Amino acid sequence: MASDYDYFVQQIKTNTGIDLSQYKEAQMLRRLTTLREKRGFKDFKAYSHAINGDAALLDEFLDRMTINVSEFYRNYQRWEVLERRILPDLLKKKKPLKIWSAACSTGEEPYTLAILLDRYAKGTSYTIHATDLDQRVLETAMVGKYNERALKEMPAAIKSAYFNQDGSVFQIKDELKQHIQFKQHNLLADAYDTNYDLIICRNVLIYFTEEAKADIYHKFSNSLAHNSYLFVGSTEQIFNPNVYGLGAVDTFFYQKQKTD
Numbered sequence: 430m431a432s433d434y435d436y437f438v439q440q441i442k443t444n445t446g447i448d449l450s451q452y453k454e455a456q457m458l459r460r461l462t463t464l465r466e467k468r469g470f471k472d473f474k475a476y477s478h479a480i481n482g483d484a485a486l487l488d489e490f491l492d493r494m495t496i497n498v499s500e501f502y503r504n505y506q507r508w509e510v511l512e513r514r515i516l517p518d519l520l521k522k523k524k525p526l527k528i529w530s531a532a533c534s535t536g537e538e539p540y541t542l543a544i545l546l547d548r549y550a551k552g553t554s555y556t557i558h559a560t561d562l563d564q565r566v567l568e569t570a571m572v573g574k575y576n577e578r579a580l581k582e583m584p585a586a587i588k589s590a591y592f593n594q595d596g597s598v599f600q601i602k603d604e605l606k607q608h609i610q611f612k613q614h615n616l617l618a619d620a621y622d623t624n625y626d627l628i629i630c631r632n633v634l635i636y637f638t639e640e641a642k643a644d645i646y647h648k649f650s651n652s653l654a655h656n657s658y659l660f661v662g663s664t665e666q667i668f669n670p671n672v673y674g675l676g677a678v679d680t681f682f683y684q685k686q687k688t689d
């Protein structure tokens with residue numbers, strides 16, 4: 430017999446298209462149990478019925494399950510590797526560059542990349558597809574307003590060059606926005622575009638089951654052009670990249686192998 434939580438998982442899938450069974454169960458169950466209890470529902474069945482008819486409860490659930498934390502230049506040293514080792518190689522290639530920032534949350538990651546490209550390859554033609562499951566974070570990303578905390582890794586000179594400051598709010602300059610297309614995309618359910626020169630997907634795969642992760646690595650590999658790169662999060666090292674047609678070029682950077 431399906432458990433109370435399994436019932437909830439099924440209902441959420443039917444009503445939102447989000448498949449919680451592909452997220453690590455212990456972690457997700459813990460997060461959602463705390464929220465359910467806080468709202469006073471005795472079990473997941475009652476909670477899922479309530480969520481169905483209440484947009485605010487659904488919003489709160491989405492907020493809890495997606496975990497949207499991000500920041501500019503998150504794990505600074507990795508961006509240095511991107512700048513020194515990966516970008517020079519990419520810039521030798523055909524242009525314009527086609528880049529995907531998957532699970533981009535509130536936009537810090539695609540904007541960091543746009544800053545890097547502006548600083549080290551000004552005038553390069555490129556497009557960044559910046560996607561996330563959560564439409565609400567994408568709206569924040571499009572507005573491009575951040576607080577000091579999101580910018581804590583950013584050197585002061587970069588901050589003043591690319592943001593307009595109004596009190597404690599930092600507004601990203603419009604010139605960086607023009608290269609970025611924000612769009613909703615579910616990594617577990619939607620089709621993947623192809624021919625990317627670089628895919629950045631950081632700090633989301635840790636929440637998925639091993640099966641879901643493996644499936645996503647295969648899809649990323651199929652989405653990459655030959656010799657192009659995948660950049661993953663600092664706890665998301667791939668231990669068997671060859672299985673996916675990828676080779677490790679640096680810690681947390683993988684290159685699509687030639688298949689001919």
Ligand SMILES: C[S@@+](CC[C@H](N)C(=O)[O-])C[C@H]1O[C@@H](n2cnc3c(N)ncnc32)[C@H](O)[C@@H]1O
Pocket residue numbers: 495496497498499500503531532533534535537538560561562563566614615616617630631632633662
């Ligand atoms: C912790 S944030 C990572 C943000 C950014 N990549 C970084 O490393 O700073 C995780 C993001 O993954 C998104 N997410 C969760 N499940 C997803 C899915 N199935 N498809 C696409 N994005 C998803 C969440 O909405 C959230 O914005």
